[in-house]
Amino acid sequence: MGSLKNSFLSNFFQMNKQVNAPILFLIFNRPDTTQRVFNAIRQVKPKQLFVAADGPRCDKVGDEEKCEASRKIVKQIDWDCEVKTLFRNENLGCGKAVSSAITWFFENVEEGIILEDDCLPNLDFFSYCEEMLGYYRNNKEVMFIGGDNFQKDKKWGGASYYFSAYNHVWGWATWKRVWNIYDFKLDSIKDSDIDNILNYYFYSVCQIKYWKNIFKRMKGNNPIDTWDYQLTFSIWKNKGISIIPNVNLVTNIGFDDVATHTVNKEDKTANISSSIILPITHAKEIKIHKEADKKYFRLFIRPIFLLRVIKKILRIIKNK
16 A cells, blocks of 8 residues: 555656656667667657767777667657757767766756766656756765665665665766766876775675775776766765665666677666656765675675686686
8 A cells, every 4th residue: 555655746747747857768779678768758848858879889890880770869859958968079988978978968057957868867867957956955964865775675874865875877967066077087096095995984894895896997907998987976975965765766687798788688787677756755964884885895796896806816827
């Protein structure tokens, strides 16, 4: 009975809802998933929609046609909407293309919602982001509003969300004030700073070692072609915290062999179903839930970390 009531309330809140918060839609060469995410955006009829697309790769057959097909989807906008596009002619790669698109977005707006072409939100996601953007607008400690939940139905606290050191970027929102501290090259963080930064957030040796390794990789000669680790470290350097919903609001539908990073269809974070969250109950205090973060690390990050350690040991043994 309770779930039916919540479903009714959620539908009531969404009825004829038009999102006032600007949305940045990041697309590339996946017209199938792009269409599905666009259909979700279309249902909430944002007043401002920014669309950014990286250019096709010269060495990939069919890339130009797929990129063009993805861009044509924007022409389906049939509601009153201010539309701005940033369509690249050349391929910048995941890291520079996404980060520069978000910079462009926040050159035009003070706050907003960011969605990639394989991150399918439910309708509650938009209202949730919009409410959070307003509620924590002037709270400098809160820097990130996530739409993902990987807690396997475990809820933390009595609110609709909890606070975390982690920022999950498969559907999120933030403010220009936060993106202003973003450092793509991590030049503002010295190697000597990282211990203090990580000790501020984590007490687990395994967590600290994992993130220290990521930091070294991103500062090294062969960094991962991404942009989100830099956001994480930029937030941590400034002692910011993130909001995580107590239910999942966004489903990643992009796990396959044509993805850039999410290639494993059997990944535990692939195609997680979403749930309703409206109406929102706000938290009474702003404090990172250490146990929630510990569980997330144990379920999703530690197995990856241990696998890397085992592979490294095996390489050492093999080379002896």
